[in-house]
Amino acid sequence: MRWRNRAGWAVFGRALLVCLLVVGIVVGGEGNNAVVDVAAILCGAALLAPRLPWFLAPLLVTAAAAWWPSLFALLLVALYDMAVRSRARVAVACSVLVVICWLIREPWVGVPWWFAALSMALPLVVAVVVGLWLGSRRRLLEALDNQVQHLKVESDLREAAARDAERSRIATEMHDVLAHRLSLIALHTGVLATRGETLPTDVTERLQLLRTSSTEALADLRDVLGALRDPEATAGAPLTPVLRDVEELVEEARVAGQNVEAGIEGHVGLAPTTHRLAAFRIVQEALTNARKHAAGGNVTVSIDYRPPTTLVTITNTAGTAAPGRVASGYGLVGLRERVAALGGSLRAGPAGAGAWQLTARIPHPTSTEPDGSSS
Structure with a gap:
């Protein structure tokens, strides 16, 4: 599906972004601080690891970003991931915790605390809001795709039911039109054949042939009508008359x-x-x-x-x-x-x-x- 292809490209783009952010932090660094580089690498690996518990990566990134503000970009990715997964409360809690830690460790001199808190929280709020919107849109597309698949299956079932009903109708009409006439032919030829002593030999032989042919036609018709009425009954066997x-x-x-x-x-x-x-x-x-x-x-x-x-x-x-x-x-x-x-x-x-x-x-x-x- 198209939305699944887009989701795959979104995952690839997210992984590429995380790698670029980690490389940028390691190359830029804070005075070539090896501890910050290691923390950035660990946070990036946690964000990219597919089978870790959902809370491990946000917890690690939140703790690292609260201590080293240079990991702020990785924190935005973690908050976005939690919002996409409908864990907005956890994302807000992590944002508040990080903002409080930043205000305590690096107070803004000459700036009101609320202005400093708002300046720090605004990018975090944007990441959460964007994650909530994209997550909601992704779930909507997935629901629509499931609905389309359901409608397709329902359409196939309706088509199969209509086909079976048509097969049954055809079988009924064939029986009404052909079986009665073939039975009459077999009956009358049988009656005439019983009076063979009063008829020429070649006529008697042809009457017997006609009776045999009509009887065999009735048997073949019965097989065909059975296959039309109940196709499942002959699903495992060839629909062919006796050779x-x-x-x-x-x-x-x-x-x-x-x-x-x-x-x-x-x-x-x-x-x-x-x-x-x-x-x-x-x-x-x-x-x-x-x-x-x-x-x-x-x-x-x-x-x-x-x-x-x-x-x-x-x-x-x-x-x-x-x-x-x-x-x-x-x-x-x-x-x-x-x-x-x-x-x-x-x-x-x-x-x-x-x-x-x-x-x-x-x-x-x-x-x-x-x-x-x-x-």
Whole structure:
């Protein structure tokens, strides 16, 4: 904080002033009096020592200044320090004691005693008043700084509360909008699948696939809604669904009528879990886009898990746009964010002759060890 920086410079300036005063007393001296020089050095050391009892330095400086008026400047520093620390009564008492000692030891001839006392006390009073003002200002700045910190913490807590409330609201809306419809899809497809003897085989298979997909979507939605409603419950665990096999995803696409060829190189355990999940999501999004924008085209899926880079390439030939498709446009954005978070890159674009290619490169962490597990 700015006031703390200023306080640090004030401490440095005070230490420099004390050192200069001690040097001035030792060099100027009172007739090269070694006792005064030693007293000045001791008083300066007491004023600069950080861990001495608070009363030791003022007591030593007051006694020395009462005996040797040449230490008057060091007395001003001691009085200022006591006033800054809200010990004004002790500072006034020390000032009165020093003035009385000076009047007794060196009476002013031809000058009224009250005028002499006032002349001696005026600089001491100024030091005390300045110390009280600066000490009050320092405490005020410290209180304001603490208040600012408190307000910042309170603002952070309010922001977190608002964020949690928004997460809960989003979860509720997602549940109301999606869960009901997915449940209806699963229910009706299940009812139709039970009448498989009256339906063609391919229709029955697609109904079963639709029921399975809707049930899995409900499970994934439940996990996401749980994370949205209670982020603390999943703070220590990754917010990822159970890993599924890419080959299973390809098989589901074939059952749905897509022409998909898949080739996987390298053991799946060579890649980190995050890479395997990213590869699954990339293939899932690519197959979905191919169904929407290139129905009837051929799709080639290639995955290489071998270090140093997990490489995922999906290419689809030209096809026809699926009727009744729902436009989104955010799937590739989400994939780019996911791949970028893993330190990789994703490229999507035309591949000639109406084809489209999606390529993702995700470098392996240098510390990753093969875990031997399969997705």
